[in-house]
Amino acid sequence: xxxxxxxxxxxxxxxxxxxxxxxxxxxxxxxxxxxxxxxxxxxxxxxxxxxxxxxxxxxxxxxxxxxxxxxxxxxxxxxxxxxxxxxxxxxxxxxxxxxxxxxxxxxxxxxxxxxxxxxxxxxxxxxxxxxxxxxxxxxx
Numbered sequence: 222x223x224x225x226x227x228x229x230x231x232x233x234x235x236x237x238x239x240x241x242x243x244x245x246x247x248x249x250x251x252x253x254x255x256x257x258x259x260x261x262x263x264x265x266x267x268x269x270x271x272x273x274x275x276x277x278x279x280x281x282x283x284x285x286x287x288x289x290x291x292x293x294x295x296x297x298x299x300x301x302x303x304x305x306x307x308x309x310x311x312x313x314x315x316x317x318x319x320x321x322x323x324x325x326x327x328x329x330x331x332x333x334x335x336x337x338x339x340x341x342x343x344x345x346x347x348x349x350x351x352x353x354x355x356x357x358x359x360x361x
Contacts, residue, residue: 224332225271229306232323233267236330245281245329248309250321261295261312264327272301272332279331280309286326291315294328301335 226235236246251267272278280297287293295310309328313319321327351358 222273222276222332224273227269227271228267229269230265230267234324235268245331247283247326248280248307248328248330250323250325250327252323254321255318256292256311256313256321257318258313258316261310263308263310264321266307266309266327268307269304270299270307271304272299274301275335276301276332277335278307279333280307280328281331283326283329286328290317290319292319297328299330 228235230251233251234249236248238246248266248268250264252265254262254264256262270278278299280294280299282292282294291314293312293314295312297310299307307330311327
């Protein structure tokens with residue numbers, strides 16, 4: 222599969238996979254952005270893409286940014302029909318401000334196949350052993 226990328230900004234970086242076998246390719250910032258502790262913001266990538274119909278782009282954390290700096294991506298679904306700039310919503314869950322420098326990795330994107338379902342309203346749902354048990358239902 223080919224993924225067409227359009228640079229919307231001269232300093233935008235075309236995404237790349239860091240290693241053979243990686244599931245996600247890296248998305249990079251095009252400008253310096255400070256995310257204060259406890260705050261959230263959008264980080265621009267300066268790129269648009271043409272995801273083929275039947276697929277979706279899912280934006281995920283970079284594990285090092287998440288574990289070492291408390292940065293968590295927000296949202297993260299890029300639909301096949303979207304042709305605008307890919308931006309990354311980030312929240313800083315740490316107690317320290319964090320600065321993204323232009324060109325630095327912000328998040329990663331996975332391209333995955335999408336199953337479209339026929340949505341039907343039903344009066345009843347089939348029974349299961351779990352039933353309506355929700356959060357914490359499997360114990361500690």
